[in-house]
Amino acid sequence: MTGGGTAIRPATPEDHEAIWRILKPVYRAGETYCIPPDITRDEALADWFAAPFTVFVAEADGLVLGTSHVGRNRPGPAAHVANASFATHPSARDRGIARALVAHAKDWARNQGFRAMQFNFVVATNADAVHSWQKAGFDIVGRLPGAFLHPQHGYVDALVMFHDLTGGQP
Template sequence: MSLNVRAFAEGDRAGIWAILEPVIRAGETYALPRDQSEAEAHATWCAPEHEVLVAEDTGRLLGAAYLKANQRGGGAHVANAAFATSEAARGRGVGRALCEAAMERARARGFRAMQFNFVVASNEGAVRLWRSLGFTEVGRLPDAFHHPRLGFVDALVMHRVL
């Protein structure tokens, strides 16, 4: 695989939707309505304040991420990001490459740390990846996520200094 992480371009919209739609419909990793439309998903993912990155292999999008300030004002020095990988590319380093690129961009933009506010605890692959990249669990929200198969599960707040 020849993975390239780059900035979002308008022509990437269909590819991002192809990645996001199965994730949204499954309802297992993001607190988003499972019936969210393509327009709503793009409005959320590609919001004006988001820096959007995509991971591609020979022109095919395999993953997407966005980077933003976690809070405004006094909390604007901490970054936040979200990631999605196509089902076919999971376990192939796409999420790692996107997170590493997002951390690099966050550092370049002057962020001092990165925080994930709501990591579904049952998303073991993501939790394992974030820990391997130096994120630690700084909070646990009991039964904060209603998983469609597992019922109520915890959500984690994860953080790392950049």
């Protein structure tokens, strides 16, 4: 359980429909993820649940209002850096669901032995996400000019964001 009455737990197969209800409008909009906007339900869920990620859901008032997947960013010598993605149901915006999910993801990653977390591709026009991740301690460490074809704005930058999970400890 996290603050504000939001509980975060591992996702189960029974959560698939609720997760799809969250992912579908995000993917269909084509504004924030490098996912084909016409992706099918089964393809989307297979991608969201793909190894090496562990999927979580955020519940409040008995409803699944958000989801995350957290896991290794890259294998081998970079296996100590986690990656994560987040999505919230449109009706749950501004309720702290994303904040709870990112705090949980950082704690989970740290407890799994990850030393850092990196977001590889944050669309720069997604100002709410950029602001939220900066508030959560992530720094913009790279900019990929024109790397994302936004349906309204054309080619926009993508950001690489990074957070040290060790608190500066070796």
